[in-house]
Amino acid sequence: MDRRTFLSYNAAAAAIPLSGGMLAGLADTASAAARPVAVDFKSDLPAKGSFPKKWICGSSSCMDNEDPAIQVHWYNPHTAILRQNKAYSYEAPFAPLYFGNDRVLLLDEGYVQLRNDYDLRGVVDQCIEDWCARNGRDPSSMELLVAFSHLHDDHYAATNQFADRPNTRYMGLTHEEMVGFWGMTKFPEERVTLDLGGRDILIWGSPGHVVSEFAYYDSYTQILYTGDMFYRGRCYISFWEPWFDSMKRLIDFCDTHPVTHVMGCHVEISRDGEDYAYGMTWQPDEAPVEMTVQQLREAFAFAQTITKPGIYFTGTVFLCNQTRSMTTIDKNPYRYS
Amino acid sequence: MVQSATPTPARPGIAPSPKGRTFPNGNPELGYNPSGVRNTDSAIPLHRSKPVIHDYACEGPAPGNLGFRWTYGSNVAAKNRDPRVQVVQYNEDSFVLRQNVCVHWEAPFTYLLFGNTGALLIDSGATARGDHYPLRETVDAIITRWAQARGRSRIPLTVALTSGEDVAQNQGLVQFAGRRDTVIVPRPLEVMKRFYGLGKSWPSDTGKIDLGDRVIDVIPTPGTHKDGVSFYDPYCDFLFTGDLLFPGKINIGNDRDFIASLERLKAFAAAHPVKWLLGGHVEMMFVPGKYYPRFANYKPYERVLEMAPELIDEAIQYAREVQGRDMMLIRPDFALFNGVSPDQRTQAWPAGVPKINPPHPF
Numbered sequence: 001m002d003r004r005t006f007l008s009y010n011a012a013a014a015a016i017p018l019s020g021g022m023l024a025g026l027a028d029t030a031s032a033a034a035r036p037v038a039v040d041f042k043s044d045l046p047a048k049g050s051f052p053k054k055w056i057c058g059s060s061s062c063m064d065n066e067d068p069a070i071q072v073h074w075y076n077p078h079t080a081i082l083r084q085n086k087a088y089s090y091e092a093p094f095a096p097l098y099f100g101n102d103r104v105l106l107l108d109e110g111y112v113q114l115r116n117d118y119d120l121r122g123v124v125d126q127c128i129e130d131w132c133a134r135n136g137r138d139p140s141s142m143e144l145l146v147a148f149s150h151l152h153d154d155h156y157a158a159t160n161q162f163a164d165r166p167n168t169r170y171m172g173l174t175h176e177e178m179v180g181f182w183g184m185t186k187f188p189e190e191r192v193t194l195d196l197g198g199r200d201i202l203i204w205g206s207p208g209h210v211v212s213e214f215a216y217y218d219s220y221t222q223i224l225y226t227g228d229m230f231y232r233g234r235c236y237i238s239f240w241e242p243w244f245d246s247m248k249r250l251i252d253f254c255d256t257h258p259v260t261h262v263m264g265c266h267v268e269i270s271r272d273g274e275d276y277a278y279g280m281t282w283q284p285d286e287a288p289v290e291m292t293v294q295q296l297r298e299a300f301a302f303a304q305t306i307t308k309p310g311i312y313f314t315g316t317v318f319l320c321n322q323t324r325s326m327t328t329i330d331k332n333p334y335r336y337s
Numbered sequence: 338m339v340q341s342a343t344p345t346p347a348r349p350g351i352a353p354s355p356k357g358r359t360f361p362n363g364n365p366e367l368g369y370n371p372s373g374v375r376n377t378d379s380a381i382p383l384h385r386s387k388p389v390i391h392d393y394a395c396e397g398p399a400p401g402n403l404g405f406r407w408t409y410g411s412n413v414a415a416k417n418r419d420p421r422v423q424v425v426q427y428n429e430d431s432f433v434l435r436q437n438v439c440v441h442w443e444a445p446f447t448y449l450l451f452g453n454t455g456a457l458l459i460d461s462g463a464t465a466r467g468d469h470y471p472l473r474e475t476v477d478a479i480i481t482r483w484a485q486a487r488g489r490s491r492i493p494l495t496v497a498l499t500s501g502e503d504v505a506q507n508q509g510l511v512q513f514a515g516r517r518d519t520v521i522v523p524r525p526l527e528v529m530k531r532f533y534g535l536g537k538s539w540p541s542d543t544g545k546i547d548l549g550d551r552v553i554d555v556i557p558t559p560g561t562h563k564d565g566v567s568f569y570d571p572y573c574d575f576l577f578t579g580d581l582l583f584p585g586k587i588n589i590g591n592d593r594d595f596i597a598s599l600e601r602l603k604a605f606a607a608a609h610p611v612k613w614l615l616g617g618h619v620e621m622m623f624v625p626g627k628y629y630p631r632f633a634n635y636k637p638y639e640r641v642l643e644m645a646p647e648l649i650d651e652a653i654q655y656a657r658e659v660q661g662r663d664m665m666l667i668r669p670d671f672a673l674f675n676g677v678s679p680d681q682r683t684q685a686w687p688a689g690v691p692k693i694n695p696p697h698p699f
Contacts, residue, residue, distance in 0.1 A: 061469040062414030062634055063439035069415070087415035090632060117413045278680060279632030281414065281442070330678045334502065334590040336563045 058086030100196020149227030208243025231264020410438030452548025499579025560595030583616020
């Protein structure tokens with residue numbers, strides 16, 4: 001009991017007879033007093049962190065896969081990165097979970113809808129509980145924001161698992177709701193700041209893969225999350241002009257802000273640049289999910305030379321310019337003449 | 338005592354029951370197994386004196402049916418608990434095996450045929466590991482049981498592939514290495530030709546595999562694979578066409594060979610009775626012209642496996658249309674891919690075919 005609580009305890013005891021409610025109130029006061037100092041997300045930036053050497057990446061036989069449905073990797077003590085198991089969905093998106101002093105941000109959800117198939121809710125709850133235990137918080141006091149990078153079902157399919165979660169807000173499934181969720185009035189140019197409680201997330205529009213897409217920049221780890229518009233694999237560009245403008249916006253951002261990693265939602269390419277075809281459930285030698293700013297700049301430089309629809313390899317990613325979404329660079333291996 | 342359903346108190350020659358009642362639903366005081374009735378629960382004698390010789394000559398196709406739905410994987414592949422090898426018995430001497438879709442998305446079909454002096458396994462599945470895909474174990478069990486029923490102690494097995502180079506069909510071969518009484522058809526094309534006695538006459542002639550009164554014809558059918566062959570079973574009147582013609586996405590390896598092989602099949606089917614064509618996979622859905630993408634582990638709306646022999650004509654007609662052109666073409670029961678990516682898509686929809694979108698689960 002600190003001095004302040006001690007003093008108020010005496011005053012309260014003098015004023016009102018001790019009842020159950022009163023005791024509970026005292027307990028609250030005591031826990032508030034025991035609350036540790038807020039985590040400092042503003043100094044000593046960028047916060048150190050690391051990606052795993054190798055992510056869990058499926059198996060040759062899906063039904064023999066015994067890995068967890070979701071791999072949880074703590075990039076640093078305040079940042080978790082989740083990844084769906086390839087044997088649960090071939091899309092296997094990545095999902096960052098950013099913790100602030102007041103709220104938690106979950107970006108993207110994975111491509112299975114039902115909780116009994118794929119318990120994303122349980123895993124996220126566990127992560128929040130672990131973080132709160134480490135930092136002496138009450139999990140119920142943390143607000144959870146469930147958002148997604150863009151309006152595709154492999155990124156929002158599991159949203160409904162959070163529908164009954166207390167102290168939770170989740171993004172709606174229309175462009176208007178998405179833009180409104182972040183309070184934007186001028187999409188895509190406007191850049192808004194989300195305060196997680198001492199930890200700022202910068203958000204702006206990044207259309208091109210689809211119309212409704214955002215880029216997320218975490219000022220603490222300085223990771224730039226680019227969604228499906230730029231990731232280590234086949235960037236399906238539905239609309240070239242908006243995509244090119246979005247790339248320009250990313251480059252401009254990198255010119256003015258420090259960025260440690262550029263991170264996309266999927267990996268569909270091996271370490272030596274081999275394409276893992278659409279739908280594959282085993283990527284034994286997959287490339288890391290994180291990319292450097294240099295790789296982003298190279299891709300943009302390459303994109304400036306593109307004038308026609310087609311599939312281009314920039315050395316880091318495939319740019320599938322207005323090719324229909326499932327076209328791959330695969331060939332029939334049994335062709336003969 | 339009387340067990341009549343209608344009360345007949347005054348019928349002459351039949352004594353009424355002591356209490357004057359009848360038993361419309363059977364008399365419970367009678368035993369369940371009256372003396373003099375023989376138990377005939379088994380058609381198979383317990384102790385045979387000599388092996389059964391089955392007569393494989395029959396008028397028309399041998400009776401049989403594919404009475405079960407194929408296992409079709411699950412939405413979350415990791416949670417699938419279906420059998421790894423699904424066994425469906427077509428008739429007493431013919432088995433159809435299917436690999437679980439969640440072990441390998443190709444989910445190939447494997448056929449096991451018995452004759453009086455041997456058995457033939459057509460194709461071997463897409464997975465080499467026996468613990469993931471216990472093909473050898475399953476085949477051994479079927480053969481053991483069949484041998485008991487027929488009073489045989491050893492049954493030589495021949496393992497033949499519709500294409501030696503196809504990784505969706507040749508992976509299970511290693512499981513049969515070193516098996517007793519087993520002949521594996523050798524794999525490089527030249528050696529295989531000689532094995533079938535087609536060294537000089539490939540691809541115009543046909544070879545034979547004799548299972549004892551059930552002689553399987555081997556028809557060279559390159560086209561999707563350089564070393565493709567089809568098998569004809571004169572007992573069930575089946576043509577096993579492998580990757581050449583199946584209800585799915587047919588990736589043509591060489592369009593001239595493909596058409597020539599289909600012509601050869603057509604001539605063969607004209608000269609022999611054919612009930613069904615059985616391919617190596619199913620990729621089409623049961624709505625016309627729609628198919629599952631590659632790598633799909635969940636195919637709840639699959640088309641049936643069997644194809645009518647008339648489909649050969651349709652395949653020839655549309656194979657001519659894609660010949661020499663890099664394009665894909667959709668038909669209600671198959672799709673042809675010539676010189677394009679196996680993931681190619683097209684806006685062209687066949688005329689007169691209803692376009693139905695089945696539900697998309699996730």
